Amino acid sequence: MKPTRRTSAGAAVLTLGLALQLSCIGQLHGPDGDGGDGDGGDGGLTPADCSELGPPMLRRLTSVQLRNTLEALFQDPNVPEGDVLVDPVVNGFQVDATEAVIRDLDAQQLMNYAEAVADWAVTQKLGQLVTCDTADAACRRQFIADFGRRVQRQPLSDAAIAGYEEMLAAETSFADGAEVVIATMLQSPLFLYRREVGEPDPDQPGTNRLTPYELASNLSYTLTDRPPDDALMAAAQEGRLASVADLEREAERLLATQESAETLAHFVRGWLETDDLETRAKVDSTNQLTPEVRTAMLAETDAFFVDLVRSGGGTAELLTAPHTYVNQTLGNYYQIYGVGGDGMQRVDIPDGTRARGILGHGSILTRHALSDSSSPVQRGKLVRERFLCQELAPPPPNVNPTLGDPMGAVTTRQRYEQHVVDDTCRSCHERMDLIGFTFEHYDGFGRSRDQEGGVPIDATGTLKGTPDGDLPIDGIASVSEYLAGSPQVEECLVRYLSYYSYGLDGCNQEVILDDVRASGSTLESIVLGIIRAPQFSRRAVQ
Amino acid sequence: MRKISRRDFARGLGAAALATPFFSLLRKAPAQAPARRAKYFLLFFTCGTDTGAWTPVGSTDSRIQFSPMTELLEPIKSSLVLVEHLSASGTADNHAAPGGLTGIGYSGFNHISVEQFIGDGLRNLGVQTQIPSLILGGVESQQQSTFWRGGQRLSPIFAPQAAYQTVFAGAGPGGSLPPELLRRRKSALDLVRGELDQLSAALGAEERQKLELHTDSLRQLEERLSGEPGGGACNAPGAPADAGQDLLNSALHLDVAINAFACDITRVAAVEFGNHQSTQVSIPEVGEAGDWHNSFLHGDNPRTRLVNLERWLCQQFVAAAEKLQAIPSPDGDGTLYDHTLMMWARDMGDAVVHNGDMRFAFAGGAGGYLRTSPDGRYIDGGGDAHQRALITCIDAMGLTDLGGFGDTAAPRTPLDTLAA
Numbered sequence: 001m002k003p004t005r006r007t008s009a010g011a012a013v014l015t016l017g018l019a020l021q022l023s024c025i026g027q028l029h030g031p032d033g034d035g036g037d038g039d040g041g042d043g044g045l046t047p048a049d050c051s052e053l054g055p056p057m058l059r060r061l062t063s064v065q066l067r068n069t070l071e072a073l074f075q076d077p078n079v080p081e082g083d084v085l086v087d088p089v090v091n092g093f094q095v096d097a098t099e100a101v102i103r104d105l106d107a108q109q110l111m112n113y114a115e116a117v118a119d120w121a122v123t124q125k126l127g128q129l130v131t132c133d134t135a136d137a138a139c140r141r142q143f144i145a146d147f148g149r150r151v152q153r154q155p156l157s158d159a160a161i162a163g164y165e166e167m168l169a170a171e172t173s174f175a176d177g178a179e180v181v182i183a184t185m186l187q188s189p190l191f192l193y194r195r196e197v198g199e200p201d202p203d204q205p206g207t208n209r210l211t212p213y214e215l216a217s218n219l220s221y222t223l224t225d226r227p228p229d230d231a232l233m234a235a236a237q238e239g240r241l242a243s244v245a246d247l248e249r250e251a252e253r254l255l256a257t258q259e260s261a262e263t264l265a266h267f268v269r270g271w272l273e274t275d276d277l278e279t280r281a282k283v284d285s286t287n288q289l290t291p292e293v294r295t296a297m298l299a300e301t302d303a304f305f306v307d308l309v310r311s312g313g314g315t316a317e318l319l320t321a322p323h324t325y326v327n328q329t330l331g332n333y334y335q336i337y338g339v340g341g342d343g344m345q346r347v348d349i350p351d352g353t354r355a356r357g358i359l360g361h362g363s364i365l366t367r368h369a370l371s372d373s374s375s376p377v378q379r380g381k382l383v384r385e386r387f388l389c390q391e392l393a394p395p396p397p398n399v400n401p402t403l404g405d406p407m408g409a410v411t412t413r414q415r416y417e418q419h420v421v422d423d424t425c426r427s428c429h430e431r432m433d434l435i436g437f438t439f440e441h442y443d444g445f446g447r448s449r450d451q452e453g454g455v456p457i458d459a460t461g462t463l464k465g466t467p468d469g470d471l472p473i474d475g476i477a478s479v480s481e482y483l484a485g486s487p488q489v490e491e492c493l494v495r496y497l498s499y500y501s502y503g504l505d506g507c508n509q510e511v512i513l514d515d516v517r518a519s520g521s522t523l524e525s526i527v528l529g530i531i532r533a534p535q536f537s538r539r540a541v542q
Numbered sequence: 543m544r545k546i547s548r549r550d551f552a553r554g555l556g557a558a559a560l561a562t563p564f565f566s567l568l569r570k571a572p573a574q575a576p577a578r579r580a581k582y583f584l585l586f587f588t589c590g591t592d593t594g595a596w597t598p599v600g601s602t603d604s605r606i607q608f609s610p611m612t613e614l615l616e617p618i619k620s621s622l623v624l625v626e627h628l629s630a631s632g633t634a635d636n637h638a639a640p641g642g643l644t645g646i647g648y649s650g651f652n653h654i655s656v657e658q659f660i661g662d663g664l665r666n667l668g669v670q671t672q673i674p675s676l677i678l679g680g681v682e683s684q685q686q687s688t689f690w691r692g693g694q695r696l697s698p699i700f701a702p703q704a705a706y707q708t709v710f711a712g713a714g715p716g717g718s719l720p721p722e723l724l725r726r727r728k729s730a731l732d733l734v735r736g737e738l739d740q741l742s743a744a745l746g747a748e749e750r751q752k753l754e755l756h757t758d759s760l761r762q763l764e765e766r767l768s769g770e771p772g773g774g775a776c777n778a779p780g781a782p783a784d785a786g787q788d789l790l791n792s793a794l795h796l797d798v799a800i801n802a803f804a805c806d807i808t809r810v811a812a813v814e815f816g817n818h819q820s821t822q823v824s825i826p827e828v829g830e831a832g833d834w835h836n837s838f839l840h841g842d843n844p845r846t847r848l849v850n851l852e853r854w855l856c857q858q859f860v861a862a863a864e865k866l867q868a869i870p871s872p873d874g875d876g877t878l879y880d881h882t883l884m885m886w887a888r889d890m891g892d893a894v895v896h897n898g899d900m901r902f903a904f905a906g907g908a909g910g911y912l913r914t915s916p917d918g919r920y921i922d923g924g925g926d927a928h929q930r931a932l933i934t935c936i937d938a939m940g941l942t943d944l945g946g947f948g949d950t951a952a953p954r955t956p957l958d959t960l961a962a
Contacts, residue, residue, distance in 0.1 A: 056745055104691075106756075195741075370836055397898070
């Protein structure tokens with residue numbers, strides 16, 4: 001089959017780990033790929049090759065970034081809402097640098113929205129945006145330069161200022177002029193795209209180094225999904241974003257912010273494919289899985305991951321940490337008592353309550369399940385694809401994957417065992433279901449259980465195709481323990497987190513991994529390794 | 543105005559003929575019979591189904607014997623044709639496969655879905671509506687769009703309010719806008735376009751393609767701003783409120799699309815119900831809430847909820863037809879329905895076992911294009927190429943140049959059993 005356009009990048013990642021020779025383990029971005037993109041061949045936009053260094057590029061703001069940017073620009077959370085900029089889902093995330101474009105009716109939608117925001121801004125915020133006497137030409141020019149600098153995230157050229165001055169002067173009042181200027185600036189490509197273009201680097205011919213302002217934007221959007229704050233803009237202006245140490249300093253500062261926690265949480269929800277947990281159809285006859293429980297489940301995983309990034313944790317802690325985060329609602333749901341209030345609090349997991357590590361989180365267990373029961377297939381697939389970066393091929397055509405109801409089957413496991421008995425299904429499903437069975441101590445709502453329908457839970461399984469052969473496993477703890485010791489998990493996280501940061505798959509993978517391993521193999525070192533890597537601050541000139 | 547006269551010209555002489563050189567057109571026109579052509583194309587797009595449950599067993603070319611899954615289509619049977627057993631030949635045998643609307647599989651090139659191709663074709667014929675084609679609906683986090691253009695997936699407008707804004711508010715034709723607003727907008731667009739040009743200069747060819755799409759989008763906006771109000775004597779509807787659920791929102795999108803026809807803002811619209819493997823369904827008449835993919839297609843046994851969901855979709859399809867029937871055509875000739883071709887198409891054939899054994903429903907007056915029967919028509923495609931169904935729509939809209947559409951190795955003629 002003709003390779004799809006992302007295969008080469010994905011293949012590069014596979015070579016980092018153990019490339020299993022499994023018939024059902026397909027290319028990383030095959031024609032279906034639950035949550036994948038399946039690009040459909042050539043002819044469209046092609047992701048840049050960034051295995052060594054990508055080209056100068058523009059990245060359209062995501063809808064989240066657009067919203068955050070407007071709120072930062074006007075320092076007001078009440079900026080009008082707008083359903084503009086759709087972010088295609090690629091690799092489970094909505095950050096793709098290639099697929100996110102402005103096309104067809106987008107310009108119309110953006111114009112409508114920019115006009116609505118400008119109207120609101122002039123009505124509500126003009127006094128905040130302009131404090132000088134607008135009858136004075138210097139004041140009007142200052143407004144354009146100051147507001148424009150924040151819109152474009154770099155100083156405006158004299159020619160650009162003059163263009164906006166002319167536009168403003170064409171109106172009969174300053175308010176009208178300001179409205180036109182604001183509406184225009186919000187449709188500007190210099191607002192709507194992050195620029196990763198750079199300037200020629202005399203020390204390295206053939207490459208561009210991103211400008212200080214581009215680096216400031218790259219840091220802030222990568223780590224906070226927001227425009228650069230005053231400190232970053234000042235650092236850019238004053239030449240304090242020149243070295244890797246400068247980038248690290250600012251990155252560490254940003255990583256400590258609440259905004260960065262939101263971005264890391266956004267990553268973890270995309271990585272674990274839990275983002276839609278709050279809206280998944282669920283049929284819980286006990287009515288225990290309330291909206292509040294679902295929200296708390298997501299918050300648990302968010303807090304756990306962010307804390308590990310900030311506290312020097314690595315993949316071993318991610319998978320086996322003896323603590324988690326709950327509020328009163330989730331604590332009661334988990335039968336971990338003694339926590340009050342709505343805020344998430346760190347708790348040690350009492351023995352015999354929940355599995356340790358992220359695989360024991362309700363968010364994963366509930367999302368990767370059917371509406372009324374668990375799903376060994378989905379849970380096993382999650383481990384293969386999102387922790388080991390082994391993407392599984394879709395079922396072949398003309399095969400009915402719907403399980404029958406075997407005589408006497410009571411438990412979910414008994415039903416799914418049909419998959420691994422049937423010759424047609426076995427070659428793929430033994431890679432998933434035999435892992436998924438070890439999650440059976442948790443039902444489709446993330447609740448712990450010892451029996452199903454009166455039958456004791458059997459959580460034994462097999463991890464097929466490891467470097468040491470097929471390994472017997474029993475319970476989530478055994479899977480987590482295996483993964484905690486596997487270098488593939490770190491490689492896989494490097495892949496997903498770098499994709500999330502760069503918007504391109506397969507950039508500088510070996511460089512980042514070497515850096516991470518030389519820096520203690522922490523989750524934070526993955527984030528910093530991505531920022532230290534060439535792709536973050538340099539571009540190859542064609 | 544040029545576009546009106548050109549449109550009338552097309553209707554009188556046979557729009558297909560406009561693709562030919564002008565003088566040869568004048569020579570040939572008198573000899574041709576009046577063409578039976580649809581003026582509007584409404585694509586109703588859903589996920590694949592359980593084909594066995596869909597099949598209207600016992601149907602004939604002159605009578606549909608509806609299955610329980612399809613029986614709610616009965617009210618429009620006199621203008622309905624059900625077609626099954628068309629083969630996608632490997633291009634559409636999985637969820638959100640590209641071949642359903644393009645005829646081309648994953649390994650192909652330059653995919654373009656049928657509604658985009660028709661929108662382009664109409665523009666080439668001189669039909670200058672404000673919006674060439676509308677694609678609406680889907681789900682909020684669209685996993686994998688099945689609409690394509692230039693080899694790239696397109697994102698439908700998801701939010702009904704956004705669709706409404708785009709179609710009826712804001713950008714309306716220049717002729718209907720205050721001159722001051724028009725001047726400001728044009729001034730803004732000039733500046734934006736200049737900035738785009740400057741940015742492009744710093745980029746390589748691949749990256750420049752992104753900005754070319756942006757520039758094209760601006761051009762489309764400028765054309766709209768330069769145009770005159772559409773020919774339809776329409777009342778723009780009120781803005782819809784979010785229905786709180788993807789499928790219910792898609793039903794609202796059908797209204798937006800139909801009203802866009804009524805106002806002659808576009809001639810081509812697609813509304814997608816559900817997408818790929820990510821559609822949650824919570825509709826009382828369907829049954830217990832669940833996931834279309836995991837529960838209804840691959841979980842339930844028997845697939846009662848899938849049948850119920852398809853019945854609900856039939857109701858939406860019929861409701862759209864009835865709304866079209868209730869609206870006079872903008873040119874005063876009958877109703878919108880009389881001039882509309884509706885097609886219910888899918889991303890794949892049998893979604894339970896994953897194959898490309900495709901099913902379609904065609905409906906509408908279609909300007910007399912569609913051959914109908916008082917009790918409905920059923921056609922067994924016998925494994926014929928499914929892209930012939932797509933090409934039938936292209937043909938029905940009066941387009942004769944198929945260049946760039948579909949698989950050139952597969953049969954490329956309309957289904958002759960469909961045309962009157």
